[in-house]
Amino acid sequence: MSAGFVDRQQVGRRFSKVAASYGEADFFVREVDRRMQERLDYVKIEPKRILDLGCSRGGSFPGLAARYPAAELIGLDVAPAMLDTGHVSRAGWQRWLGLGKASGPQRLAADAAKLPLKAKSAALVWSNLLLHWLDDPLPALAEAHRVLEVGGLLMFSTLGPDSLKELRTAFSDGYAHTQRFIDMHDLGDMLVGCGFADPVMDMEVITLTYDDLDALFAELRAAGSGCAMKARRHGLTGRGSLAGARAAYETMRRDGKLPVTFEVVYGHAWKTEAKQTPDGRAIVRFDPPRRK
Template sequence: MNSGFVDRQQVGRRFSRVAATYGEGDFFVREVDRRMQERLDYVNLQPKRILDLGCSRGGSFSGLAARYPAADLIGLDISPAMLAAGRTPRANWQRWLGIGRNGDPLRLAADAANLPLASRSAAMVWSNLLLHWLDDPIPALAEAHRVLEVGGLLMLSTLGPDTLRELRAAFADGYAHTQRFADMHDLGDMLVGCGFADPVMDMEVITLTYDDFDAMLADLRAAGSACAMKARRHGLTGRNAWETARAAYEGMRREGRLPATFEVIYGHAWKAAPKQTPDGRAIVRFDLPRKG
């Protein structure tokens, strides 16, 4: 995938702007998180440290902590405002006594493509609906592989190419109105290319329905999900363009409702033992015979 398409600063601004009220607009993210958590029922792993990439306000923390109570949780996000909004404030008496934060996840403001963590320092990397906000998923996937210990697990979800297809079709002005979304098979290839073993990919289509066009746009804005592509319109969209798009979207109404399609891609992969040294020499392992 070519670089230079996503406005990284705009992504940060979008999510920082909605940080204080994000809990009222992240219902779709939380639903995908719930479905991801269900997939952990089939995973045999007891991680000591979990890294949540793109954690926003920490909506995945409670589910992960309940499932893995002994694990240390680290949340990383590009938006300091999101991280701050997710912290539970302590009462004055708690601050005076220095209590109330023990066991709270560590929150880091950083870039997913440049993780401030040591190699092999996490047993699981969790990433819910982050990758489509990146210009190129490969550096972030490579960093996830680096920080995972051997035998560690990457669990991810992201959005596929059919996402918001109705919105793209409604506008015919030559500008981008949604993010670029990678194909499921391309993501699988990326995982292999970054050194992951046995990637498993699947997808499902979730269709939300709305009474009207403006309600759909309001939900996208509340979730910080407005387009952050460099090819978006940077000035105001004119009244004629809005009315044309609204009329085109109305033509997609089914059973009295307007659809908004989301193609959700799920994936998981493991970090296997390396087969080569960093300088390219093959690693040959000899298993010692069992005694008795």
């Protein structure tokens, strides 16, 4: 996959800018998080350490802490402002969760493709709606595999190709107006390529509705979710282009509302014992003879 599509500095700037008020605008992220957390009901795992990739203000922490109260939580995000404004001590959660442990999550400002963690140091890597902000998910998935212990679980969500399809259709000015979203089958292939076993991929479509295009733009801006592709328009959108987009979007109005599609992709996979070395040689294990 070619590199250089996503403006990573722009991603950091956008999320840093909205960090202080992000808790008022992240309802979609929290809803997907809730659906991800429900999927853990079917997973048997008792992790001692959990890594949350792209944790933003730590919105997934309360649910993970309630489910795994003995686990150490580590949150990683590219925007330090998100980590700072969302800093709520775990002691506070413990009071309303009825739990006794008072140690708080660690928060790290770092790149998901270059994790500052040792190999085999986490039992669960969790990532909610991060991967579509990366230029290429493969390095981040490979890093997740590296830091997972054998028997550890990766669970993630991201957005698929049909996300914001109405917005892409409405604009015809040659610029990117949404992120580049990767098909779930390609993500499944990446997981296998990284060494994960038994990847499970599925998706669902969530449709939100808005009164007008300005309401959609305002909500995307408030959530830091404007387009951060290098091929985006870097100046102001021309009046003609914007007027054309409004007119085109109006043709999609249904029951008085403008629809906005989000294809939410979910994936999970396990790290098992390696069957070959990085250079492709098979690993053969011999059990020592038992003493009589």
